[in-house]
Amino acid sequence: MATPGDHPDGTGSRLQASVDALGGLVDAILDPTTERDRERRRIVALCAPFTALLAIAGAYPLAEVFRISVSAEQYRSVGFSLQAYETLVTDPYYRTVAFNSIWLAGGTTLASVGLAIPIAHALEKYDLPGEDVLVTLVSFPISLPGIVAAFMILVLLGNNGLVTNVVAVLTGREPIDLAIAVSAPGLFVAFCYSMIPRATLILRGTYAEVDHAAEEAAQSLGATPWQTFRHVTLPQIRPGITGALILTFRTGLAIFGTLIVIQTVVVWTLQISRELSTGYDIQVAGAMATVYFLFTFAFTALGLRYTDAEVGL
Amino acid sequence: MTATLLVVVAFLMVPVVLTFVGSFASEWSGVVPSGFVTLQNWREVLGLAASIGSQRSMGWDTLFSLGGVTVAVPSELLFSVGLALGGVFINLLVGVPIAYAVARYEFRGDEWVNAISVLPLVPGVILGVAFLRAYPNLSGTSFGLIVGYSLLKAPFMVMAVRSEFESMPLRRLEESARSLGASWPRTFLTVIVPNARSGIVSGAIICWTLAAAEFNFSYIVWAKGTQPLALFLQRHISNSSFTKAAAAVSMFFCIIVAITVLLQQVGSRGFDTRG
Amino acid sequence: MARVTIDSIRKRYGETTAVDGVSLTVDDGEIVGVLGPSGCGKTTTLRAVAGFETPNAGTVAFDDRDVTNVPPENRNVGLVFQEYALFDNMTVRENVAFGLKMRGVGTAERRDRADELLEMLGIGGMAARDPTTLSGGQQQRVGLARALAIEPSVLLLDEPMTGLDAKLKARLRDEVGELLSALDVTGLYVTHDQEEAMLMCDRIAVMNDGRLEQVGTPREVYESPATEFVSEFVSLDAPELPFVQW
Numbered sequence: 158m159a160t161p162g163d164h165p166d167g168t169g170s171r172l173q174a175s176v177d178a179l180g181g182l183v184d185a186i187l188d189p190t191t192e193r194d195r196e197r198r199r200i201v202a203l204c205a206p207f208t209a210l211l212a213i214a215g216a217y218p219l220a221e222v223f224r225i226s227v228s229a230e231q232y233r234s235v236g237f238s239l240q241a242y243e244t245l246v247t248d249p250y251y252r253t254v255a256f257n258s259i260w261l262a263g264g265t266t267l268a269s270v271g272l273a274i275p276i277a278h279a280l281e282k283y284d285l286p287g288e289d290v291l292v293t294l295v296s297f298p299i300s301l302p303g304i305v306a307a308f309m310i311l312v313l314l315g316n317n318g319l320v321t322n323v324v325a326v327l328t329g330r331e332p333i334d335l336a337i338a339v340s341a342p343g344l345f346v347a348f349c350y351s352m353i354p355r356a357t358l359i360l361r362g363t364y365a366e367v368d369h370a371a372e373e374a375a376q377s378l379g380a381t382p383w384q385t386f387r388h389v390t391l392p393q394i395r396p397g398i399t400g401a402l403i404l405t406f407r408t409g410l411a412i413f414g415t416l417i418v419i420q421t422v423v424v425w426t427l428q429i430s431r432e433l434s435t436g437y438d439i440q441v442a443g444a445m446a447t448v449y450f451l452f453t454f455a456f457t458a459l460g461l462r463y464t465d466a467e468v469g470l
Numbered sequence: 471m472t473a474t475l476l477v478v479v480a481f482l483m484v485p486v487v488l489t490f491v492g493s494f495a496s497e498w499s500g501v502v503p504s505g506f507v508t509l510q511n512w513r514e515v516l517g518l519a520a521s522i523g524s525q526r527s528m529g530w531d532t533l534f535s536l537g538g539v540t541v542a543v544p545s546e547l548l549f550s551v552g553l554a555l556g557g558v559f560i561n562l563l564v565g566v567p568i569a570y571a572v573a574r575y576e577f578r579g580d581e582w583v584n585a586i587s588v589l590p591l592v593p594g595v596i597l598g599v600a601f602l603r604a605y606p607n608l609s610g611t612s613f614g615l616i617v618g619y620s621l622l623k624a625p626f627m628v629m630a631v632r633s634e635f636e637s638m639p640l641r642r643l644e645e646s647a648r649s650l651g652a653s654w655p656r657t658f659l660t661v662i663v664p665n666a667r668s669g670i671v672s673g674a675i676i677c678w679t680l681a682a683a684e685f686n687f688s689y690i691v692w693a694k695g696t697q698p699l700a701l702f703l704q705r706h707i708s709n710s711s712f713t714k715a716a717a718a719v720s721m722f723f724c725i726i727v728a729i730t731v732l733l734q735q736v737g738s739r740g741f742d743t744r745g
Numbered sequence: 746m747a748r749v750t751i752d753s754i755r756k757r758y759g760e761t762t763a764v765d766g767v768s769l770t771v772d773d774g775e776i777v778g779v780l781g782p783s784g785c786g787k788t789t790t791l792r793a794v795a796g797f798e799t800p801n802a803g804t805v806a807f808d809d810r811d812v813t814n815v816p817p818e819n820r821n822v823g824l825v826f827q828e829y830a831l832f833d834n835m836t837v838r839e840n841v842a843f844g845l846k847m848r849g850v851g852t853a854e855r856r857d858r859a860d861e862l863l864e865m866l867g868i869g870g871m872a873a874r875d876p877t878t879l880s881g882g883q884q885q886r887v888g889l890a891r892a893l894a895i896e897p898s899v900l901l902l903d904e905p906m907t908g909l910d911a912k913l914k915a916r917l918r919d920e921v922g923e924l925l926s927a928l929d930v931t932g933l934y935v936t937h938d939q940e941e942a943m944l945m946c947d948r949i950a951v952m953n954d955g956r957l958e959q960v961g962t963p964r965e966v967y968e969s970p971a972t973e974f975v976s977e978f979v980s981l982d983a984p985e986l987p988f989v990q991w
Contacts, residue, residue, distance in 0.1 A: 190814050191799035196575065199654060203571035206564040207587060207624070214621040215592060218600030225603055276478055279471040293730065294479050297486070300726050302685040304704045308719050309485035317498050317712055319488060353478060411593030414685040414700070418707055426595045430690060439603060446596045457589065642830030645797055646888075648817045649824040650844030650895055664834035 219450060226443030241444035251428075251445075258424040261341075262409030265348035266356075269409075270401050272349075273356035274394075280357075281364035292361075298354045303347075303414030310347040310419070314338040341422050347415045356405045363397025403460040407453055425449055486723060493717035511717035515706065516544055550699035553612060554681035557619030558627075561677045564620070565627030566670060570662065572628075573635035574644070587628045594622055598690025610693035618691065619681040626680060627673040634669020638662075671736045679729045683722070746931040747807040747898040748773045749794060754803030756789050763789040764800070765955035771899065776925060776932040777960075778946030780939055782978070786955040787935045791901050794933060796820045807898045818847075823892030823900040827907045829884040831876040837863065837887050838872040844895035862890040865924065882913045889921065893928070900925070900932040906941055918944055939979055943967070951975045 182197060189195045221234070229236030245251045279285065280292060298306065313320050315338040325332040337343045367390060375389045376382075413426040420427070425445060432442040492498050496508045565587075571577075572584045592600070597618055601609035608614045643665065647657040663670070685700035692701055699722070706718040749771040756764040764786040771777045779787040792798040794805055796817035804813045812820055832840050841859035842850075850858075863869050866886040871879060876887060885905060892900060905921075906914045922945045925932060936942050942949050943963040951958045951966060951974075959971040970976035 192797055192816065193799060195654070195816060197577070200571050200575050200577050203567040204583060205567075207568040207628075210560065210564045210617075210621055210624065211586070214601075214617050215597070218597070218604035219592065221604040222596075222600045272474060272478055275471040275474040279475040283472065285472065285475075291475065291479060294483055295475075297726070297730070298482055300679050300683060300729075301722075302683045302700050302703075304685055304700065304707055305683075305719055305722065308489070308707050308715065311707075311712075312485040312488050312492075312716075313481075319484065350482065354482070407590070411590075411595070411686075413593070413595045414689070414704065417685075417689065417704060426593065426686075429595055429599060433599065433602070433690070439599075442599050443603065446599045449596055450592060454591075461585075639828050639830050642826050642828050643832065645795070645817070646824055646826070646830045646891070647832070647843070649795060649820070649822050649897075649901075650891065651818050651821070651847035652843070653818050656847070661832050661834070665832065667834070 219446075222443040223447050225439055226441075226447050228440065231438075231440055241440040242448075244441060245444055245448065254423050254425055254428045257422050258410060258426075261345065261348065261422060261424055262406055262412075265345055265352055265409050266402060266406040268345075269349050269352035269356045269405055270360075270398065272353055273360050273401065274398065276353075276357050277360035277364050281361055281367075295354055295357050298350060299358065301351070303351060303412050303416075304418050306350040307347050307415045307418035309350055310343055311338045314343050314346065339419055339421055344415070344419050344422055347419055348409060348412060351412060351415065352405050352408055355408055356401050359401040359404060360394070360397060363394050363401070366397075367393050399460070403457060407457065410449070410453060489716045490720045490723060492713055493720040495713050495716075498712045498716070511714045512721070514714055515717045515721060545696050546699055546702045549612075549696040550682045553615050553619065553698060554678045554684075556612070556616035557623060557681040558674050558678045560616065560620035561624055561627040562670070562674060565624055565673065566631050566663065566666075569628045569631040569635055570640075570658070573632050574640045588625045588632070590622065590625050592621075594618075594684065594686030594688075595690055597622060598687045601687075601691050609691040614691060615688060615698065618687045619684055622684065622687060623677040623680050626676050630673030630676060631666060631669050634666045634673075635662075638665055668736055672733055675729055675733050675736070679726065682725070746773050746896075746929060749899050749931060749933070750804075750806040751790065751794065752804045752806070754790070754793055754800035754805065756786075756793060756798055756800050762955050764793070766803070767952070767955075767957050768803075769950055769957065769960065771931055771933060773931055774929040775948065776930065776934055776946045778934045778936060778942035778949045779952060780936060780942045780949050780978075781952035781958075783937060785952040787952050788903060790952070791903055791933055791935045794899065795822050795824060795901050821895060821898045823895060823897030825885070825888050825892050825900070825902045825905045827904040829876075829881075829888045831884055831887055831891075833875070833877055835876075836872070837868070837874050837876055837879070840876060840887055841890045841894050843891065848895065858894060859890070862894055863887075866890050867920070881909055882917060885909065885917065893930075898931065900930050902932060902934045902936075904936055905934075906936070906938070914941075921945070951978060953978070 186194070186198045186201055189198050224234045225232075226241050227237055227239060228234045229238040276295065280288060280295075285291060298309075301309075312318060314336060315321065316333055316336045318332075318336060318338060321332045321336045321338075324330075324335050328335075338347075371393075372385055372389050375385045380388070411426065412424075413430070416422070416424060416427040417430075423431075426449075429442050429445045429449075432438045432445065493511050494507045494509070496506075496510065568583065568587050572580060572587065598609075601614060601618055605614060609618075640662070643661055644654075644657055647661045648654065652660065683700055684698070685704065688698045688701055689704070692698065697705070703718050703722060706715045710718070751767060751769045753766045753768045754764055755762065755766055767786070767790055769777065769790075779790060781787050789798060793800050796812065796815060799814060804811055806812060807820070831837075832843065835843065838856065838859045841862055842855040845855040845858060860869065860872055863872055863886075866889060868879075868883055868886050868890075871883060871887070876884060879887065889905070906917060909917065918941060925945075934942065934946055946963065948960060949963055949966050950960045953974045959966055959975045961971075966975060967979055970979055
C-alpha cells in the first residue's frame with residue numbers, strides 16, 4: 158500500500174475549482190455521456206457499499222461517542238462540557254494508565270520487530286528444510302485471540318507452567334515464587350506472543366521485494382555478509398521496518414483480551430472497559446475512546462506522511 | 471538468524487502442543503500434566519458431560535431432525551459459526567467492490583481509499599464502546615455483532631481480494647468482455663469475480679476465522695444469551711480447571727488448523743495475503 | 746463489417762495531448778495498420794474507436810452511425826490484445842461463445858459457431874480445454890476467434906503478435922492475414938513493427954506525437970515518405986525482406 162499522497166490544501170480559488178469539479182462530478186454520475194463519466198459512476202458504485210458500512214458502523218458510532226464525551230450531562234448528549242477530558246488530563250491515575258499503554262506497546266513493538274527481522278531474513282533468504290512448515294507455524298498465532306495468547310503464557314510461565322517448573326527443579330525453589338505469568342514481564346511476553354507473528358508477516362512481504370541482484374553484486378565485489386546486509390539489504394528494507402513498527406505499535410495499543418486474563422497492568426483499553434463495568438461512566442469512556450482514536454490516527458497519518466514507511470499489509 | 475527463528479517457533483509452538491496434550495490429562499500441577507488418557511475435559515467442554523456454574527459447558531442445539539435422527543451441535547460453536555458467516559457475507563458485499571475500484575481504476579483520492587480500506591481503523595474495544603453508545607438496543611444482538619465483525623475484519627477481505635485482482639490483467643479482461651457485448655455489471659459478475667475466486671475464497675476464510683475468534687468487541691457489547699466462542703473460551707480460561715481450559719483452547723486450535731488446511735486447499739499461502 | 750470514419754479526434758490527459766486531430770477512414774473490408782513509436786497516440790486512437798476513451802473533440806462513426814458516445818458494449822467491435830486476456834474461468838469454447846451468449850444466441854448455435862471458428866483457426870481440438878493450458882500462439886488464436894465470433898463491425902488488433910517468438914510470428918502473420926482478407930474484415934491494426942504492418946495491411950497510417958504523418962499503401966509509405974519522420978521511421982533497420990515478393 159502506498160503512503161497517502163500529496164494533496165496540498167487549497168486556497169480560495171482551489172476551493173471554488175473543487176466545488177465546480179464536484180458539481181461536474183455529480184452531473185457526470187447522474188447522466189454520464191463520455192466513457193470517463195461512466196467510469197466515475199462505476200467507481201462511486203464500487204466504493205458505495207464500503208462507504209455505507211463505514212458510515213453506519215464506524216463514523217456514526219464514533220461521532221456519537223465523541224458527542225457524549227463532551228456532553229454537559231452524563232447519559233444524554235446535550236450542551237458542551239470538557240469535564241471528561243479535564244478528568245483525563247488532571248487525574249494522575251489516567252496519566253499512569255496512558256504511560257503504561259505507551260511503554261508496554263512501545264517496548265513489545267521494539268522487541269517483536271527486532272525478533273521479526275532475523276526471522277523474516279531466515280525465512281526469505283535461506284533455503285531452510287521444511288520452510289513451508291516453519292512459515293505456517295510462525296503464522297499460526299495470528300489467528301489466536303489475545304485471551305488464548307495469555308493462556309499460552311500461563312502454560313509457559315504460570316504456576317503450573319513448564320518454564321516455571323523446570324527452573325524450580327533446577328534451582329530448588331517453589332514454583333509459586335517463580336511464576337511470572339501474572340506480572341508485568343509476563344504480560345510483556347504475552348504481548349510479544351501476539352505481535353511477533355504479525356510483525357513477521359509484514360516483514361516477509363518487505364523481504365520478498367528486495368533486489369537480489371544488488372546483493373549478489375555487492376558480494377561479488379567482496380562485501381562480507383554483514384556489510385552486504387548493512388549497506389545493501391538494510392536500506393531496501395528500512396521503509397518496510399518503519400511500516401512494521403507503525404502497524405505493530407497499533408496492534409500493541411489495541412490489545413485487550415490478553416489483559417482480561419492477565420490483569421496486572423492497567424492500560425488504556427482495559428481502563429475503557431472498566432469505566433463501563435464499574436459505574437458505567439460512558440462520558441469518560443467516550444473521552445478515552447476519542448483520545449485513543451485521534452492518537453492512533455494522528456501517529457499513523459504522520460508516520461506514513463513524514464517517514465519513508467511502506468505499509469505492505 | 472536461523473537460531474532466532476527456531477527459538478521463536480519453539481516459543482510459539484511449545485505451549486500449543488502442551489495445551490493440546492494437557493487437555494487429555496486429568497491433573498496438571500507438576501512440570502507436565504499427568505493422569506492420561508482421559509476425555510473427561512473434552513466431554514465437559516463440549517457439553518457431553520454435566521457441568522455447572524461458571525464452568526458451564528456448551529449447550530446443545532438441534533440442528534435438524536430427519537426421520538428420527540436428530541443432529542445436534544454445541545450452541546456456542548453454532549452461534550459463532552453463524553455470526554462469523556454473517557460478517558463474511560457483509561465483507562464480501564463491501565470488500566470485493568472496493569478492492570476492484572482500487573486495483574482497477576485510477577481516481578482522485580484512490581490512495582486514501584486504499585489506506586482506509588486496508589488499515590484497521592478502530593480496535594474492537596473502541597468500536598464496542600461506540601456501538602453501545604450509538605445503538606444501545608442493537609449492539610448486543612446477533613445483528614449488532616455481525617455488523618461490528620464485518621467492519622473490524624473488512625481490511626483482511628480487501629487485502630486478500632485486492633492482491634488477487636492485482637495479479638490479473640483486469641483492464642484487458644474488462645475491455646474484452648465489454649467489447650463482446652457484456653454490460654459493465656455483467657462483466658464484473660460473470661468475468662471478473664469468477665476469475666478472482668481463489669482470492670475471494672481465501673479472503674472469506676481468513677475473515678471467517680478472525681470473526682469467529684473475535685473477543686474484544688464481543689466482550690464489550692455482548693449482553694446475554696448464547697456466548698460467542700471467544701467469550702466462552704475466556705470464561706473457561708479464567709474460571710475452569712487448567713486441564714479443562716486446555717481442552718476448551720484445544721478445541722479452538724482444532725478449528726484453526728482445519729481452516730488453515732482448507733486455506734491451503736484453495737491455493738492460498740496461509741495468512742500471507744500478499745500476491 | 747462497416748466503414749469506420751475517424752473525424753479529427755483529439756484526446757487530452759491533463760496537460761498532455763495524446764491524440765491531436767487525427768482523421769482516418771477505414772473502408773469496408775480494409776485493414777489499416779497504425780504504425781508508430783510507443784507513445785505516439787496509436788493505442789489511444791484504437792481505444793477511441795473501441796469506445797474505451799471518449800475523445801475531447803471529433804467524432805467516430807461506423808458507416809453513417811455516430812458512435813462517439815456509445816458505450817463499448819453497444820458498438821460491436823472485436824478486440825485482440827497482446828496479452829490475450831482470455832477468461833480463465835471458462836473453457837476455450839465458452840470464451841469464443843461469450844459474445845454470442847451476450848447477444849442471446851441459443852446454446853446449440855453458439856456451440857456450432859464457436860467450433861467452426863476454432864476449426865478455421867486450426868485449434869478445433871482445443872474447444873473443451875482450459876485456456877491456461879494452451880501455448881501463447883494458441884491462446885492468441887482463441888483471442889482472435891473470440892473477437893471474430895460476434896461478426897464485429899470492425900476488428901481492432903492491439904500489437905497482437907508482440908511477445909510471440911519470431912518463427913511463430915511469421916506463421917501466424919501469414920495465416921491470420923489470409924483469414925482476415927478471406928473474411929473481408931474491416932480492421933485497425935496497431936503495431937510498432939513496420940514489417941508486420943506492411944505485410945498484413947492494405948494501407949498504413951504512420952503516427953507520431955499524436956498526429957498522422959502519412960496514410961498510404963505500404964509501397965507509397967516506403968517509396969515516397971511524406972515527411973522526414975516517416976522516412977526515418979520506415980527505413981530504420983530497413984528490412985528489405987518484405988519487399989522481395991513485389
